[in-house]
Amino acid sequence: MKSLIFDPFSxxxxxxxxxxxxxxxxxxxxxxxxxxxxxxxxxxxxRANKRGISATDVKIHVAHEExxxxxxxxxxxxxxxxxxxxxxxxxxxxxxxxxxAESKVHGESLETIHFHEVGQNDALADVIGSxxxxxEIGAEAIFCTPVNVGGGKVKAAHGLMAVPAPATLxxxxxxxxxxxxxxxxxxxxxxxxxxxxxxAKPVDNLPKGKVLSIGYGAGDADxxxxxxxxxxxxxxxxxxxxxxxxxxxxxxxxxTGEVLGNLFDKLLAAGARDVAITPTIMKKGRSGHIIxxxxxxxxxxxxxxxxxxxxxxLGIRVIPTVHRFVADRRMDEVTIQLKGEEFSSAIKIAxxxxxxxxxxxxxxxxxxxxxxxxxxxxxEVIRRVEEEAWGKFS
Numbered sequence: 001m002k003s004l005i006f007d008p009f010s011x012x013x014x015x016x017x018x019x020x021x022x023x024x025x026x027x028x029x030x031x032x033x034x035x036x037x038x039x040x041x042x043x044x045x046x047r048a049n050k051r052g053i054s055a056t057d058v059k060i061h062v063a064h065e066e067x068x069x070x071x072x073x074x075x076x077x078x079x080x081x082x083x084x085x086x087x088x089x090x091x092x093x094x095x096x097x098x099x100x101a102e103s104k105v106h107g108e109s110l111e112t113i114h115f116h117e118v119g120q121n122d123a124l125a126d127v128i129g130s131x132x133x134x135x136e137i138g139a140e141a142i143f144c145t146p147v148n149v150g151g152g153k154v155k156a157a158h159g160l161m162a163v164p165a166p167a168t169l170x171x172x173x174x175x176x177x178x179x180x181x182x183x184x185x186x187x188x189x190x191x192x193x194x195x196x197x198x199x200a201k202p203v204d205n206l207p208k209g210k211v212l213s214i215g216y217g218a219g220d221a222d223x224x225x226x227x228x229x230x231x232x233x234x235x236x237x238x239x240x241x242x243x244x245x246x247x248x249x250x251x252x253x254x255x256t257g258e259v260l261g262n263l264f265d266k267l268l269a270a271g272a273r274d275v276a277i278t279p280t281i282m283k284k285g286r287s288g289h290i291i292x293x294x295x296x297x298x299x300x301x302x303x304x305x306x307x308x309x310x311x312x313x314l315g316i317r318v319i320p321t322v323h324r325f326v327a328d329r330r331m332d333e334v335t336i337q338l339k340g341e342e343f344s345s346a347i348k349i350a351x352x353x354x355x356x357x358x359x360x361x362x363x364x365x366x367x368x369x370x371x372x373x374x375x376x377x378x379x380e381v382i383r384r385v386e387e388e389a390w391g392k393f394s
């Protein structure tokens with residue numbers, strides 16, 4: 001699977017993202033044409049040497065001094081630019097991330113919020129150009145390693161602010177990007193943070209795979225380390241996580257249903273990952289059960305001993321398994337409205353390493369309590385919770 005990985009060890013800004021994508025292979029002439037047809041700017045693409053690293057240097061040339069814009073003005077500009085629908089949607093979504101961050105920081109509504117630096121034509125050009133370049137690259141998945149936000153203070157329209165600036169910090173929080181601070185100046189801009197948080201899934205380290213190509217986008221900062229954004233196209237080896245297990249199996253023909261029911265909890269407490277008991281016909285036509293348990297190899301002996309104690313079986317087959325594929329799982333929460341009341345329910349999300357959601361399931365106990373309170377069938381509450389979750393997270 002071809003994946004794009006951003007490695008912002010020296011921060012990220014809109015022009016750095018755009019430069020790294022052009023360096024990676026996006027058509028510079030085509031991207032410049034898209035930008036210049038949408039925004040009143042001129043774009044130049046050159047080479048720059050940043051502490052020994054050759055990088056693509058994108059400059060946005062603005063014809064005249066600009067004033068701050070309201071959020072709705074930016075939306076109108078993007079919608080009237082005649083962009084490809086995918087590029088338009090992405091650009092609108094990126095600016096929505098920045099608008100919501102500014103709204104929260106300043107305590108203003110989206111209708112009244114206005115932008116200073118990120119409302120200028122160069123920011124519009126960076127976002128539209130980066131969205132166009134990302135769609136042209138066409139990676140199946142996009143990831144981002146921890147972002148270096150820099151350090152110290154930065155001069156903004158509202159005065160000196162600690163790095164990262166409040167809006168940048170809010171974008172990092174809402175986008176779940178991992179970050180750290182190293183340096184004495186701002187290295188991550190709100191535009192850079194919004195683009196990365198919208199397109200990329202956070203990863204702690206470079207995923208396993210074969211590097212196909214590398215791009216460097218030059219930044220404006222003069223730092224001790226190369227002020228570049230590195231991006232890579234990688235052919236990833238594994239999309240699903242592998243988990244090493246063993247399967248224990250035995251047949252029993254003289255164990256009651258009560259004992260078998262109790263066995264589930266005993267085995268899970270002993271380290272079993274999953275337990276299945278299947279009715280079967282054994283020799284001489286006797287009815288019996290097949291007990292099958294999935295467990296980690298280090299727990300096999302303890303689980304086998306528990307089966308023997310509880311059922312009286314004298315032998316347990318061990319089926320060694322090199323690995324199984326498992327989905328990565330995480331818990332989250334959604335809120336639903338039922339009969340004029342608001343209820344929260346936990347959900348379990350299964351996804352692969354790209355972040356693609358494979359399955360969402362509602363937490364049984366939460367849904368049961370909601371169903372009892374509002375007098376609805378449990379299956380209807382589960383359906384509503386899972387429907388809300390798919391709409392929120394997919």
